[in-house]
Amino acid sequence: MNIVFCNGKGGAGKTTLSALLGCALVDAGRRVAIEDRDPQRTATRWIEETGPGLEVAVKDQVYDATIVDTPPRLDSPLLHEALRRADRVILVSSPSPADLWTSQDTVKVIREHYQGDKAAVLFNSVQRNTTLAKELPNLGARLDLTVLNRQIGRRQSYQHAMLLGWSALDAKAREEILQAAIEILTF
Ligand SMILES: Nc1ncnc2c1ncn2[C@@H]1O[C@H](COP(=O)(O)OP(=O)(O)O)[C@@H](O)[C@H]1O
Numbered sequence: 001m002n003i004v005f006c007n008g009k010g011g012a013g014k015t016t017l018s019a020l021l022g023c024a025l026v027d028a029g030r031r032v033a034i035e036d037r038d039p040q041r042t043a044t045r046w047i048e049e050t051g052p053g054l055e056v057a058v059k060d061q062v063y064d065a066t067i068v069d070t071p072p073r074l075d076s077p078l079l080h081e082a083l084r085r086a087d088r089v090i091l092v093s094s095p096s097p098a099d100l101w102t103s104q105d106t107v108k109v110i111r112e113h114y115q116g117d118k119a120a121v122l123f124n125s126v127q128r129n130t131t132l133a134k135e136l137p138n139l140g141a142r143l144d145l146t147v148l149n150r151q152i153g154r155r156q157s158y159q160h161a162m163l164l165g166w167s168a169l170d171a172k173a174r175e176e177i178l179q180a181a182i183e184i185l186t187f
């Protein structure tokens with residue numbers, strides 16, 4: 001299964017969530033690779049530095065899931081090609097209104113290049129019990145895209161994990177990531 005993570009803007013959390021959701025699935029016994037389509041190669045370097053488990057995708061290898069991390073540019077042919085080959089598309093979006101406008105533009109590009117019906121928004125960096133968090137289902141409806149029920153909270157440990165690897169996460173953070181990963185595979 002080919003799962004594309006996208007957003008036209010940098011900083012939404014595409015690379016962080018590609019890496020962590022991949023690790024959660026590896027923990028759950030799946031063989032998972034990241035296809036790193038961002039020329040900055042952050043996901044590839046992260047895998048190389050933080051050790052075994054999650055793999056960097058190799059052509060013609062078969063994985064249970066391949067997570068495709070994409071560049072933060074809506075005019076990128078690397079993004080368009082990934083969308084054409086996708087089984088599922090996850091728009092990673094922060095809940096802030098300014099970011100939602102970029103997300104609306106991203107939805108247009110998804111519709112242009114992805115023919116399937118398995119595209120959804122995953123809200124990232126959500127702060128619980130805030131007005132924005134409560135508004136998320138409505139904001140998602142404005143995007144005209146399936147909204148995943150699971151959200152990813154804003155946690156410092158997710159930044160630590162980008163430095164130290166999956167082992168930097170405590171059980172609660174891992175569970176949050178795993179539940180989102182399961183929903184992505186099954187929505
Ligand atoms: N849920 C989160 N909680 C805290 N920090 C986060 C979270 N998601 C992403 N970040 C941080 O935000 C920054 C941008 O994330 P990144 O994954 O590189 O975004 P993108 O790949 O979309 O450009 C990184 O410093 C990352 O550690």
Ligand SMILES: [Mg+2]
Nearest residue numbers: 014015038042
């Ligand atoms: Mg990135």
